[in-house]
Amino acid sequence: MARRPRLEPRETRLDATQAYLGRAADLAAEFAAGIPPRRIRTFSEAAPDDLRTALAILSEIPDLGLVVHGPRGCAVRAPGVAPLAVTDLDQRDTVLGSGEVLAETVRALDAAYAVTAIAVLGSPVIAINSDDIRATVATLGLELDKPVVWVRTEGFRSAVPATGGDAAADALLQLVDAEETEREPGLLNLLTSTRGPELAALARQIEGLGWQVNILPAGASVADIARAGRAEASLVLAPDLLDLFAEGLETRFGVTRLDVALPLGAQATTAVLRRVAALGGAAAPPAPPRSVSKPLAGRRIALALPTSWGLATAELIGDLGGDVAALSVPHLDRSHAAALASLAERWPDLQIHVGEGQGFERTGFLRRNALDLLLGASDAVAGALRQGLPAAVLDPARLIGAGAAEAVTAAVDSAFARLALARSAAQNARPGYTPGWLKRSPDWHIKQEVR
Incomplete structure (x- = not known):
């Protein structure tokens, strides 16, 4: 069996950093000078890992069965609709290996659900017992006569959870029909990890330019994934998670x-619509008038969003007219360098x-x-409210399109x-950290790695 190329962590592939404050x-x-210094945390709170990220992406495919090879706690229910099973490894399995347990679990899931394909995700435990997931899935694919793919999330591959997006993308590429090479004229892949009315409206606009839109992987079927290799083009709406999928489809x-x-x-x-129109030879839509309204003038705003969306929203x-004074993102890498440089030119002291x-x-x-306020993810909003800072959830899915x-x-x-809510939360909420902790510098434990 030929050896597959190694799945590189984001730190290696894109010089990603996941620890910085400044x-x-x-x-x-x-980033402009080259490879930024590698930073690590000597203290870290719990955070999603690459397994959780891969599960969140793949669980949105309803006819893709998911098997997590690890202890029961590694398979916290993913938010999507895909059938999910776990091998539930015990201490003996962790030390001696458990390839047969994996095979039995895959067969049981296949018998219980009408799935078109199955994805097997490793867990950190597999770095201990060295189970050969690749060999097991190859055998089961022939036995079950359907695709059984390996999602390479085993071990402690990366400190950047977005590496799980790369593992999911690698698995999705295994589901693309490699034998059918005939191109489908006018087919465009819309790569996204979320769905919503704004996405649907954008898809309709693209269809109005004469294209047929294949939205995936969120809400797609395995057949839609298989068809992706026959498209003319891909438009990526989740670059932090699905860029490697788009790159694979291209190469x-x-x-x-x-x-x-x-x-x-x-x-x-x-x-975006003009680029799509030009590719298909359609008439370009007219440019909208630039708004001179500055409804956010004088507001000092903090954002806590996925990286690409956070940079664009800023x-x-x-x-x-607003002033983005603080931006919290999960990671930054070379793919974000140009957008970061633009923000730094606009607000050099942006934290x-x-x-x-x-x-x-x-x-x-x-x-x-x-x-003045914070916009972003729900956990950041909750933390801001406990400090008396007005805050509201801002979902990236709502930001797609002209609205x-x-x-x-x-x-x-x-x-x-909800200013009253923020004041009440600050007065009555249980403090998340003791006064002694809050006297510390928030980055006291972020150190430059010694190589």
Whole structure:
């Protein structure tokens, strides 16, 4: 059996950093100078790992069975609809191996559910017992007469959870029909990890330009995945998770990856539609008028969003007159360097926090910046409210398309409408950290790695 190329962690492939707190200008300068210094945490709170990220992506495919090879706790229910089983390894399995347990679990899931394919995800335990998942899935694929693929999340591969997106992308590429090479004219892959009315509206606009849209992997079937290699082009709406999928479709199957900015706001959405129209030979949509309204003027805003969406939303807030004073993202890598440099030019002293699931760092980070409100993920919103800072959830799925500016301003209005809630939470909520902890610098434990 030929050896498959190694799945590189984000730290190796893209020089990703997952531990930083400081000025945007300083971090942008590090990326501009070459490979930024590797930083580590000597103290870390719990955070999602690459297994959890891969599960979140693959669980949105309803006819793909998922088997997690590890202890029961490694298979926390994923948010999607795919059937899920776990091998439930015990102490003996952890030490001596458990290939037969894996095979039995895959057969049981196949018998219980009408699945078209099965994906086997490793866990950190597999780094201990060295079970050969690859050999097991190859044998089971022939036995069950359906695709059984390996999702390479075993071991402690990376400190950047987005590496799980790379593992999921690698598995998705195994489901693409490699034997059927005939191109489908007018087929475009829309690669996304979420669904919603804004995505549906964008798909309709693309279809209005004469394209047929194949939305995947979120909500797609295995047959939709298999068809992806016959498309003419791919448009990526989840670059932090699915860029490797788009790259694989391009290098292995010749599917053009459209190198465009995220369709966030009227101008960016029109730019995307014009690129799609030009590829298909359709008439380009007219450019929308540039708004001179500055509804966020004078507001100092903090954002806590997935990296690519956070960087793009910060630029939009700047265009709306707001001042993004603080930005918290899960990781940063070379693919974000240009966007980071643009923000650093606009706001050199913008405070950047890089780290997923690090509540103490974010709490101290927010306490040390004079802010009016925070927009972003629910955990960041909860932390901000406990400090009395107005906050509102901002879902990236709501930012797709021309209505992004309205979604952002509505979230700002929502945050200030709940000012009483923030004050009440600050007075009555149980503090997340003791006064002694809060006196510490929020980055006291972030150190430069000695090589």
